[in-house]
Amino acid sequence: MGKLAESRVETEKLLFSGITGNVLILGMVSFLTDVSSEMIYPLLPLFLTTVLGAGPAFLGVIEGVAESTASLLKLFSGIASDRVSDRQKLVLFGYTVSACARPLIALAATPAFVLFVRFFDRVGKGIRTSPRDALIADSVDSSLRGKAFGFHRSMDHAGAIVGPLIATLLLTFFIKDIRTIFWLAAIPGLLAVLLIILRVRDVSRKRGENGAFMRMVPRGKLRAYLIILFLFTLGNSSDAFLLLKAGQLGVTPARIPLLWMFFHLVKMFSSMPFGALSDRIGRRSIIVSGWCVYALAYAGFSLAATELHVWLLFAFYGLFYGLTEGVEKALLVDIADPGERGGAFGWYNFAIGAGALPASLIFGIIWQKAGSQAAFAFGAFLAILAAILLAFLINTKENPGKRR
Template sequence: MFRGITGNVLILGIVSFLTDVSSEMIYPLLPLFLTTVLGGGPAFLGIIEGVAESTASFLKLFSGIVSDRVTNRQRLVFWGYTLSSVARPLMAVATASWAVLLIRFSDRIGKGIRTSPRDALIADSVDPSLRGKAFGFHRSMDHAGAVIGPLIATFLLAYVIKDLRTVFWLAAIPGLLAVLMIMLRVKDVPRTRKESDGRFLQAVPKGSLRTYLLILFLFTLGNSSDAFLLLKAGQLGVTPARIPLLWTFFHVIKMTSSMPFGALSDRIGRRGIILSGWGIYVLTYLGFALAVTELQVWLLFAFYGLFYGLTEGVEKALLMDIAPTNERGTAFGWYNFAIGAGALPASLLFGFVWQLAGAGAAFTLGASLAAVAALLMFFFIKTANPPVR
């Protein structure tokens, strides 16, 4: 079962679990903290998240390119996690909305620095024929943290403490444990370093890699924020008290499906698994366009969780099958940038269509863009079995 889960893959999976526990102890409480404690409004919350995620997307590209040109990726991973783990709990001392913006900005800088080098290090640490399983394991651990973090915060606030700031301080513990594990257990892997010629445009993907990333960008344009799914759930009768349960259920599906489908892609190929996931996405969005009951919402969230399990780790494994060996960090940088660049206009477009034409039209548009991307993937991305090192 754990064949291919090497030391680095295991430790980086645990690191992501601990980091997500820390992050998810804070993030779900952030809107409440900002609006009720600090007096900020929804508009400023939107500014905070927009600045934070845009920063992370750009830095993921930059750090990926840099990671191919430095001798030690582990240091980039270490400093990225360290910055986030130190900055995040400082929410406990924030006294104004601008301080929250600064802290989230610092947290996302750390995420931007670490993500692409970490994924490239995972790819370097495992046999190519087992990459799907390795990335699936990593995503499973990440989703497990997203399940446990909010549950810990809920338990603390319900039975132990009443102060949000104390929860934020306690969130430092798993984050700092993650940093300690990187420092003591994560090792860099010998590889061929790409020589730098000082020209950024030389890092722009070419050939099938560029085609794959453009198709992912198109798919992302149809993949709006999951907040819209929760909004639809609320309209169909899911009460505020049951929304956290629905969200936890969703993450459990993602957690339990990511590694099995990643391993399956190692045996039968990546493209078919991704296309299956995108097909489920299309059906799920069409389902949300037609849903009228709460039971349908729960079933659709289960299918939506399977979409993540089928695609998140497998998309990364396919990226590594296509990318040149000495440009893995760069490939992950462009991958993360393409998804980040598509996420903001996707949500703006979805919200605009919802407001003008209704939820059904918005979900149908998302499903249509995903269907077009799936057709392009089918016709233009031809992949053989994962290479053997």
């Protein structure tokens, strides 16, 4: 029994090493916030179209305005976080704005009110994201950043699983009014805010210097990395197109939520292991592998012919997220100057947001004009191109795991 106990302790140490207090609490905050968010947003299209009488075009306007707002604010909040004394206050303010705004959708009598609420929800996200990621980076040893960001993404995906399940159970057995679900979504959101107040603290770090905006524009290797990320993102269209393809191949509306939950399970279970692996063998090779998985998955979707193909491809495609989401952030921290990490995350989020806006439009036009095979082929091509550029232009000489 003694040896078994020792073995269990060593396993726990290996599993949780690098998950410091801030990393753990911010992971729980993201879990609760995603539970709150995902209780609402899967129901939002139905609420807009059947209750408020909006059309698909207005839904597109809402999401376009929301994500554009978040992308811009992530840039400026990241730059600001390098120059403030306490990033925890920025993180707290951002989560509080979203937690208070999101449930107000229950009061909506017009589609315009939903646009108003969604705008302020994304304002909160834009304010909190870059400072939060910079705080995670500074709260953990550099040799364990991949694992820390992987853990954070795993908790986020876990919330994306639990939220819709709670909403489904409530609507099936206890509640008939969608607006009640929106009000109840305030509970996990406010719990997340409470956790930040009680447990999240800033850590000492090199502060950025005040200066002209152009001094904040990325240079050198960081600029090259962000340009490559932008190129990849241009081919990374909304996953809604994958669900559209799944429906065309026979996945019924009743099974779509199960497919989506299965997809998030793969992302949840793969994020932390691949993040930890990047700490040992280097970030670049993991990201290149992830982008190659993306290209192969998109090629597979272009050729898929049965529902079985769809389920297998969604499982494979989920690995792309596990390989890249946390590791891309860890590589960003490896490259960026310690005093400008918040700004680096701001530019990172801005580059991805700027690429995501036209990505789905381009994909949809290609699908409509040349068919789904051509659209998926376009996404696969850009992923391979970006992987080649990353492999040859971003030289990470040392293994992150060998640093302090």
